Amino acid sequence: MNRKVTLVFPRELVGEPITYRLIKNYDLVVNILKAKIIPYKEGKLDIEISGEKDNLNRGINYLTGLGVKVKPLAQQIKWDKDKCVHCTACVALCPVGAFEVDRKERTVSFNEEKCIICGICALSCPYKAIEILF
Ligand code: SF4
Ligand code: SF4
Known part of the structure; x- marks a missing residue:
């Protein structure tokens, strides 16, 4: 399965190695399409994630649990x-x-x-x- 999403990070999560954790802990492939960081404010990342359906759902739950907003990206x-x-x-x-x-x-x-x-x-x-x- 594969999904294209926009991640919006609150200020306190901007420096966290979130994509690394998606790859390592959830066995997902993460392709960064676009990144924008506003120092001390927020970060926006457009990514394509692919992997097994369950892993993908768990990975998305991990993100939302952290406080990252996950929005579908235009296809x-x-x-x-x-x-x-x-x-x-x-x-x-x-x-x-x-x-x-x-x-x-x-x-x-x-x-x-x-x-x-x-x-x-x-x-x-x-x-x-x-x-x-x-
Ligand atoms: S959506 Fe339009 S402006 Fe954006 S990359 Fe595609 S063609 Fe270019
Ligand atoms: S009319 Fe054609 S060239 Fe002009 S903005 Fe639209 S798609 Fe682009």
Whole structure:
């Protein structure tokens, strides 16, 4: 089983080796997709965790028991080519270059492989051509 989640850590847990414990104590594979720490405030971590269903549930219970908020992360970004007018607004905003411009053709394309599903583009597309699927 595999789940993509956002972990929100309260200030007192920011320095704790939580991902290490998920791996060691619950036999889970943890892939960090994105991390943001605000010193002395909170930490946010987008991760993909995989492992046996029971281990996964136990690992999530361990996190929530510690006081970490666990929220589901969007699973997929859907780009609707027909709605897209190739304005390039998403290209400038995407942190990983998943939307690209072909300058010669003046067209935008989406590379799903690069996407980390942060959702920024979907919130800013003026033509609602990008949707976040949960
Ligand atoms: S912001 Fe929307 S309309 Fe503009 S290029 Fe991106 S997907 Fe297309
Ligand atoms: S969801 Fe984030 S990473 Fe994916 S294409 Fe949009 S801006 Fe880029």
